[in-house]
C-alpha cells in the first residue's frame with residue numbers, strides 16, 4: 001500500500017526514525033554498562049516490544065497487568081509490572097501469568113499486598129518475583145525510602161512464594177522538567193533516597209540485583225547513578241511534542257531521539273478562513289495544554305473542533321489547504337495517542353511496510 005492510501009485518521013510510525021531511536025538508546029545504555037527494560041505503556045504493541053528486545057532490552061516494563069498479559073501471550077518475557085497489583089481477582093491473574101511467564105516481576109509498596117501475593121503464590125504453586133517500589137517524590141506509589149522500604153524488603157524476603165529481586169523508584173515528576181541542567185539537578189535529588197535505600201538493602205544482605213527507574217527525559221541523567229541497574233524509559237522509541245520541548249543536553253529542543261509517530265488526517269471541508277480535517281478528540285491525546293502540530297506543512301494551526309474534527313486556522317492564506325489534502329501531525333503525547341488506535345501503520349518513505357496491532361490497547365485492567 002502507498003502511504004497516501006491509508007484510511008484516515010490513522011497512526012503512522014516512521015520505521016527509519018524508530019529504528020534509529022532503538023539503536024541510539026541501546027548504544028547509550030550499553031556504554032553506561034546498564035540494562036534497558038523499556039516501558040511498553042508508551043505503545044502497548046507487542047511487535048514494538050519485540051523489536052526493543054531484539055535491540056538488546058532485557059524485556060519490557062508494563063504499567064498494568066492487562067498489558068503484561070498481552071505481552072506474555074505474544075511471547076515476550078522479562079516483564080516488569082510497574083504498578084501494584086492489589087485486587088484479589090487481579091492477584092489471581094498475576095499468579096496465572098507467572099505460571100506462563102515465570103520471570104515476570106511485580107512491584108509492592110504495602111505489607112498487606114505482600115502477604116496477599118505470598119498467599120496466592122503459595123496456593124497456586126508459583127513463585128512471584130518482586131521489587132520494592134520506593135517513593136521518590138512523584139507522590140504516586142511507593143513505600144517511603146529508608147526504614148519503611150527496608151522493613152518491606154525483609155517481609156518480602158521472608159515469604160516462601162515470593163522472591164525479592166531489588167528496588168524500583170520512578171521519579172515521574174522529573175521527566176519533563178524544562179532544561180537539561182535543571183532536570184539533572186531535580187532527578188539526582190529525587191533519586192538520592194533510592195540510592196540510600198539500596199545501600200541499606202545491601203548492608204542488610206537483601207538482594208539488589210535490580211534497581212530500576214528513569215524515563216526518556218532523564219535517560220542520560222539517571223544512568224549516572226552507580227546504584228541504578230536498569231532504565232525503564234518508554235517514549236524514546238517514538239517521541240512526542242511534550243518530550244521535544246523539554247530541551248536536551250545540547251539545546252532548547254530534545255533531539256536525542258526522533259519524532260517517529262504522526263497522525264495522518266484528510267481535509268474534509270474548506271472555507272475562506274479555515275479548513276477542517278477528519279481528526280479530532282478521538283484521534284489525538286488531549287491531556288496537554290498545546291495542540292498537535294502539522295508536520296512540514298506551514299500555513300496552518302491545528303485546533304480541536306470536536307470528537308471527529310480538527311480546525312485548521314490559516315496563518316498563511318497563500319497556503320490554504322485543498323479539499324482532500326492529507327496532512328500529518330505530531331501528537332502532543334504518545335502514550336494516550338497510541339491507546340486510541342487498534343493498529344499502527346508502519347511506513348518507510350512512501351510505502352506501508354507493515355501494520356502492527358496495538359494489541360494491549362485499552363488493557364488498563
Ligand SMILES: Cc1ncc(COP(=O)(O)O)c(C=O)c1O
Pocket residue numbers: 039042063082170172175213214215216217232233234235236
Ligand atoms: C513506572 C514508569 N516508569 C517509567 C516511565 C517512563 O516513561 P517515559 O520514558 O515515557 O517518560 C513511566 C511513564 O509514565 C512510568 O510510569
